[in-house]
């Protein structure tokens with residue numbers, strides 16, 4: 001019996017590590033002892049393991065992930081007993097091999113979708129049922145995944161598109177347009193008990209020619225809209241009844257939305273429907289708004305849409321897309337048939353998959369600056385990362401138009417976060433008047449855009465420039 005340790009680096013993530021959960025099943029099937037832990041643990045590190053698996057996620061977690069691998073390096077007999085796989089390991093495979101100390105470990109590229117990758121047997125790890133028992137918090141493993149009560153399944157793999165900013169074409173290069181979910185759900189139920197929701201990790205389910213079959217299966221599993229009751233007995237022995245939902249977590253492709261597939265999708269208890277709003281050009285805006293209206297027309301009223309920024313877009317394009325969502329919300333409220341439909345926008349900051357900034361979150365898009373990015377973060381602090389449907393709130397947070405939005409982007413951080421307080425005290429007006437009255441802004445804009453005010457040497461600026469820059473220096477340090 002081998003001793004196997006499964007490690008997920010300790011970044012905060014919503015979804016449990018499905019790959020490790022399947023590897024757990026694999027080793028338990030072979031009769032091995034399996035321990036899972038999130039992050040570093042001195043006791044586990046002090047033991048000797050026959051094999052250690054470490055999962056990876058986004059490339060910008062490079063530092064934390066590499067540190068975790070090195071932390072456990074001496075907990076195995078040989079570096080070859082360390083297996084690292086997942087998104088970052090696949091995308092930055094060469095960089096990992098070249099990293100000092102990692103050249104001898106096993107780095108797995110892509111999926112475990114063939115037999116023989118982890119051992120000399122016929123088992124295909126990717127098709128195994130995930131072992132949910134490993135993610136249950138215990139004395140040493142205390143992390144609770146926000147999504148831990150869902151059947152996590154795939155009904156398709158890969159994607160038919162190759163969007164420049166996306167890792168899927170490299171991670172799952174072949175589009176597989178049907179995988180039965182019934183067996184996946186039954187097996188999870190049998191091994192780990194009943195779960196409430198049905199979470200799909202499909203990248204592009206609407207591209208499937210078998211979409212109607214997928215919908216039929218969802219309905220057969222008890223997720224028909226209106227019949228999606230979930231009843232369970234709580235710890236106090238009381239019977240509790242809630243609703244259960246279907247979530248295509250990676251979103252659906254607006255370009256593929258049509259009357260037929262929306263009609264099918266509207267039969268299931270989907271919440272929310274996620275549609276990415278990645279481009280602001282007129283052609284895509286039409287595709288997107290038509291798709292949203294069609295979904296709402298079919299009675300799908302909870303929409304939660306990703307809005308990519310810091311890519312090739314300009315800040316104005318970002319504002320435009322958020323505003324379109326807010327205006328659509330207003331439009332839906334006016335009509336009795338669509339009333340109650342709501343779109344929540346989730347701004348998603350682009351980080352490149354390759355190149356120098358693939359390992360951190362410091363990439364700045366062509367039309368963006370560190371100050372703009374920081375300003376967006378400051379605005380989103382108040383909204384907890386989500387832009388809701390309330391128009392007044394949006395106009396206040398992001399401005400009434402693109403010009404006001406641009407003013408917010410260059411506004412001192414404190415004046416963005418504590419907007420009201422600084423408006424009442426007159427600070428904001430004073431700052432704006434210093435800004436507008438400065439004729440040649442080029443020198444100060446350089447420093448504002450870099451967002452580095454800590455070591456600013458004010459003596460090298462003119463009186464008027466100083467009057468402006470002083471607003472950017474934290475009050476304590478002025």
Ligand code: SF4
Pocket residue numbers: 159160161162163166167168169203204253
């Ligand atoms: S459609 Fe979505 S999953 Fe497919 S390549 Fe584009 S971003 Fe990736």
